[in-house]
Amino acid sequence: MKRLNKYISDTGFCSRREADKLIESLRVTVNGRAPELGTKIGDDDVVCVDGKEVKAVPENKSDRVYLAYNKPVGITCTTERKIKGNIVDAVKYKQRIFPIGRLDKPSEGLILLTNDGDIVNKILRAENAHEKQYRVNVDKPITPMFLNKMSSGVPILDTITLPCDIKQVGKTSFDIVLTQGLNRQIRRMCEYLGYNVTRLIRKRIMHIKLDGLKAGQYRQLSDDELNQLNNDVVHSSKTARDS
Structure with a gap:
């Protein structure tokens, strides 16, 4: 037996969080009936999303897809096909896939896409401390005070950002390595200190790099x-309760 949201995410239909949203919006049925969150699924149960059956996948994940994509500016990291410029239509992959995390629409660079719902939260949860590296350009010269405050923590979104590594690489540009994924985190950090981001590129997620991918590839x-x-995520927590 496994939880319904995990069953759906394991099929590659969407992430576990998105599966919960589908269940709450009554788009999922189990044996023809609307289930509750937390429902457990057995081998003989029939699960459908929007009336179409989603079937279990091989335990060895032999059919799983893992892509590195260089997201251009203007693409939105959503699987909602009704949204113009969504990442699914942009990639045009032959199998159903979804992004691991987000890059906001004005940002660009590396994002991973998969149909392995089990791995998503292991990578994303901040307490797992998986690194993401960014190249950032701002609208005025960088000062030592700016670098010090960015690296030691900035108050945004009712919290203080975790200490991070930052290195100036130009008069108005720097590289920063985060283990958090707060909404628009780098842009908000810069804005708090009186700077505006003019370009933001994600260059690395953990050990995975763009490796010469052009925008859109x-x-x-x-x-x-x-x-x-x-190997890196084998001991990572998938949910807060797993921690």
């Missing part, structure tokens, strides 16, 4: 990248 993760990814 994607590639399959290599066997080495995928093996290291699985």
Whole structure:
């Protein structure tokens, strides 16, 4: 038996969080009836989303897809096809996939896409401390005070950002490594200190890099990248309760 949201995410239909939203909006049925959140699924149960059956996948995940995509500016990280410029239509992959996390519409660079719902939260949860590196351009010269405050923590969204590594690489540009994923975090941090971001590129997620991908291009993760990814998240918590 497994929870309904995990069953749906394991099929590659969407992430576990999105599965919960589908259940709450009554778009999911189990054996023809609307289920509750937390419902558990057995081998003989029939699960449908919008009237179409979603079937269980091989335990060895032999059909899973893992892509690195260089998201251009203007693409929205959503699977909602009704939204113009959504990432699913932009990638045009032959199988159903969804993004791991987000890059806001004005930002660009590396984002991972998959149909392995089990791995999503392991990568995203801040307490798992998986690194993401960004190149950031701002609208005026960077000062030592700015670098110090950015690295030590900035009050945004009713919290203080975690200490992070930051390195100036130009008069108005810097590299920053985060283990958090707060909404528009870098832009909000800069704005708090009186700077506006003019360009933001994500260059790395954990050990995975853009590796020369041009804007709008994607590639399959290599066997080495995928093996290291699985090794790195094997002890990561999937939910707060797992921690």
